[in-house]
Amino acid sequence: MLKQMISVPESAYMYWKETVRQMNHIGVGSLIIIGIISFFTGAVTAVQFAYQLSGSYFPPYLLGFVIRDSMIIELAPTLSCLVLAGKVGSNMASELGTMRISEQIDALEVMGVNSTAYLVAPKIFAALIIVPPLIIISAFLGVYGGLLAAVNYGIAQEMFEKGLLYMFDPFNVVIMLVKAYVFAFLIATVSCYQGFYVKGGALDIGKASTRAVVFSSILVVLFDYLIAVVMT
């Protein structure tokens, strides 16, 4: 499938238009859910960590430090991408599956349009463009959620902020971005593949989108582990 995509586009403008439509779909469509989940993940992590620390002699500013790094390294990219695997993955698979079953893909082929290039490439490209910024927003919102929850828990805001700046390693951001790109690519390719090769009827579209979610989620956590092993 990837090989078929590398061919000269019929009309670059049409491909760009489709990419923008997909970016809109993936990005704007997922912003709210990712935002809510990240915010509360940060908040919950803060409360539970504060609870674990209470009574011990750890300085409270550590909370900011822990929230920051766990959001950046793990929670923002992995949790967000698991959510995206569910939302975007099923969406891509069912869109392509519907196009396959209702012969829209055949219609493209008969016109002489390279259907893989026109339908799949913009989705992968759009995911690669839009997922990393989503993850960055997710990390910020997670930290912000942690901050609000910590203050609410009774930890001074200055303490939390001090922790946020404590021992900041920019390489962690690199890990986050690597994860973002890898996960985005996995979700888009797996889901497109499942949708593009659907055979049968409407029922099979549902099955394909379930498979898309299951396979891409599994691959996300698997690659999460591999990246963790390789990069840390």
Add this chain to the structure above:
Amino acid sequence: MIEVKNIKKHFGDKKVLKGISTVFEAGKANLIIGTSGSGKTVFMKCLVGLLEPNDGAILYDGENFSQMTKKERKSIRRKIGMLFQGSALFDSMTVEENVLFPLNMFTDWSTKEKMDRVNFCLERVNLVGANDKYPGEISGGMMKRVGIARSIVLNPKYLFCDEPNSGLDPQTSLLIDELLTDITKEYNITTIINTHDMNSVMGMGEKVVFLHQGYKDWEGSNKDILQSKNQLLNDFIFASDFLKALRKGIDNVG
């Protein structure tokens, strides 16, 4: 002109096309008729290469389509317009965008030229004022007509229509038949139409191919049908009591 030589197609054990040969001439409306499930759609899909025939050859103006590379096929396909049985409109695009799509993909015309062409085609299929509707918001017959507009927008050299007037009222149906006949003559298109519609067969069938159980059972012009002694064809064409009576009348006169 499209020549079909001994096309065979099976799915697993199920033999759908068992060796069909015929010639479709340019400037003519070539009709393929046959009962539901006789393989008309499969045959048409073999012709355009959406299905690979298991045997046989298809020649587009002498060029062997079956043996072409992907790239060569693509250049033929740019000259093909096709209407699918289920219309196959792009759901994510409006009526206008659907018809505009081939122009955007394959021409470098100005926006005005493209829009003029789109509106011209939509007018010819008698569909005005629906430009901004999505396929989900229009009726099946309207979708058919958008599909036809999309298939003729690039002035194809070969036009394939899978049941262009199923789901249309008799008047619109006639209009579509006239449109297809007109453009076929006007631009010397090789037009191939799958149909069940006896009005179409009698009205426009300069060449009719009758498929039965995977074989070409009969071919000829609509005028020949009335004279034909082929029992299967007669049963198929003159299915209703009304038409049977009509047929009797013809025989008595003849």
